[in-house]
Amino acid sequence: MATDQPTILATSGGYRRGKRTDFEFDALIHHAVELSGATGRRPKVTHLPTASGDQRWLGAEMNDAARVAGFDFTNLYLFPMPNLDDIEGHLLEQDVVWVNGGSVAGLLALWDVHDLRPVFRRVWEAGVVLAGVSAGSICWYAGGTTDSFGPELRAVTNGLALLPYGNGVHYDSEERRRPLVHRLVADGTLPVTHCTDDGVGLVYRGTELVEAVSERDGKGAYVVTREGDRAVEERIEPRRLPTT
Template identity: 30%
Template sequence: MNSSAQILAIGGGGFTHATDPVLETYLLSISPVNNPSIGFLPTASGDSETRIKRFYSRFSAETCRPDHLALFGSVSEVERWVKTQDIIYVGGGNTKSMLGVWREWGLPELLREACHRGTILSGVSAGAVCWFDIALSDSGGRGLEPLPMLQLLRGSCCPHYTNEPNRQQAFESQIQSGKLPAGFGIDDGVALHFSNGNLEKVIKTREQAAAYSVCAGATAPVVKQLS
């Protein structure tokens, strides 16, 4: 990963839920491009029309050029679309299905190449965890299970962290047992900005919301709030 590689991982909320506009403002602010192109991948929600409309409603008010790529209709020029984006934003939903559809269209490799070129990668929930090595997903219908991701960021990640106690408990338990590597828990309304694979900044938009580092301890998980 080159020194310009940037990823913004959002725990929950944002424009798809009509909340936390500060997160999108921050995302645009880290682009070195004036009037950047920003592309939305709504795959995890099955290309939800509601979320696509919210994307355009939110970003049409900013100095940027919004576009989206739907993979459940007539699709063409996927590679060209990825290459023309300065920022890519991945929406939330079913992580396992999203990754499966992406593989059919060759998106994992295209997104890795985009990252190496300096395209800013971002997303919420499924769109946050997909950049890490591995994450917990309940998309398979068998509870929360480890699922390999795109491996652009080291370790594991859990969205909606303290907002969904069962998810938090499973994440900490599986890190302690060694089923997951150490990683990050991110609350709704919080984003982690990574630059060149390293955590650069924590962005919080809600009182009491936070992000955490989680690793295995001698007898229990070690959880530390990030500032």
């Protein structure tokens, strides 16, 4: 089931410790399904672990979490070759595409090898909910901050740009993220930048930010804009999602 307009949920969360599994899907992933409008059947969710090197153990853990959640779930691998014959056709049949964290620079490079930029745009325009965490959040934007290149955070500016903003993830848990976002916005490296504390997601309909949501109490979202030669930050209070 496709939404009636392009939808993205960009997050710094989505997981919690499991009871019978290593982890379970938290409220943000369930909210992505809710945004898709899938009802009366098992929601179709495809997971891309590209940013972490398509590690099969992660796919197995995600399968376990999906079983607990009751999802019709697929792992889309690109190493050593794509495990699906028709990637675009498969993605167009999904309710949600969830992209995991890791190296956003590596993710974007591999997606380009497989010419997936136009595929994701068509899937987004068709109303499949695009979502993800960390690298799987930044990828939908023009760029953001990343440790893909080493311990020192750097800018990445070659995102898919479905959303014409910058993106700052893990804004409260990694102390170097906020000052770098401010510097990159102030000097024009990044455009207006939308940021999330851990456990927070941003909902977009088309390219419009319509809501911030959270699976944790006391967390925030932020919009960082440029005024002259400095960055100005505005906090957005997210709506607390119910625990699923």
